Amino acid sequence: xxxxxxxxxxxxxxxxxxxxxxxxxxxxxxxxxxxxxxxxxxxxxxxxxxxxxxxxxxxxxxxxxxxxxxxxxxxxxxxxxxxxxxxxxxxxxxxxxxxxxxxxxxxxxxxxx
Amino acid sequence: xxxxxxxxxxxxxxxxxxxxxxxxxxxxxxxxxxxxxxxxxxxxxxxxxxxxxxxxxxxxxxxxxxxxxxxxxxxxxxxxxxxxxx
Numbered sequence: 001x002x003x004x005x006x007x008x009x010x011x012x013x014x015x016x017x018x019x020x021x022x023x024x025x026x027x028x029x030x031x032x033x034x035x036x037x038x039x040x041x042x043x044x045x046x047x048x049x050x051x052x053x054x055x056x057x058x059x060x061x062x063x064x065x066x067x068x069x070x071x072x073x074x075x076x077x078x079x080x081x082x083x084x085x086x087x088x089x090x091x092x093x094x095x096x097x098x099x100x101x102x103x104x105x106x107x108x109x110x111x112x113x
Numbered sequence: 114x115x116x117x118x119x120x121x122x123x124x125x126x127x128x129x130x131x132x133x134x135x136x137x138x139x140x141x142x143x144x145x146x147x148x149x150x151x152x153x154x155x156x157x158x159x160x161x162x163x164x165x166x167x168x169x170x171x172x173x174x175x176x177x178x179x180x181x182x183x184x185x186x187x188x189x190x191x192x193x194x195x196x197x198x199x
Binding site for chain 1: 114115116117118119122123126127130131133134135136137138140141142143144145146147148149150152153155156157159160163169170171172173175177180183185186187188189190191
């Protein structure tokens with residue numbers, strides 16, 4: 001049974017660490033199990049949505065824009081909270097360098113496609 | 114908190130669920146970001162539920178109640194949105 005869970009989810013130690021970091025409270029063991037279960041469900045929905053977005057655009061590749069659209073629909077990215085800012089807040093520098101090679105905030109020079 | 118993203122794991126998960134889909138370069142990092150934000154939302158909601166309960170620790174029922182709320186919020190498809198409007 002354990003292997004089945006492993007196949008479909010992130011390592012539980014990682015989920016535990018991240019959740020504990022954000023929750024800043026003692027968490028019971030059973031509560032962690034609930035969290036892991038909801039992460040599992042979350043991934044299922046996530047991949048279905050990404051597939052829908054990509055096929056809607058006539059692509060077979062999931063692109064960064066699909067993720068941005070997803071986060072917009074989740075109300076994580078809004079007009080007041082652009083994706084760049086979320087990346088800057090939550091991802092370490094080496095990943096930020098990959099995602100934002102050139103500063104984009106307040107940059108009006110980027111041409112509209 | 115460890116900050117490195119489980120990049121290969123994310124790609125592998127994607128491959129397992131959707132074998133016919135490909136992932137453009139560095140898109141897995143954005144998926145990781147989304148996971149982080151999902152867990153943050155879930156954590157904040159769980160915390161709030163525990164406070165409501167005047168509980169010092171997070172119990173399963175808090176996580177369950179929070180998961181219900183956050184599940185609707187993190188839907189990327191229409192169903193969640195329509196259900197929350199109703």
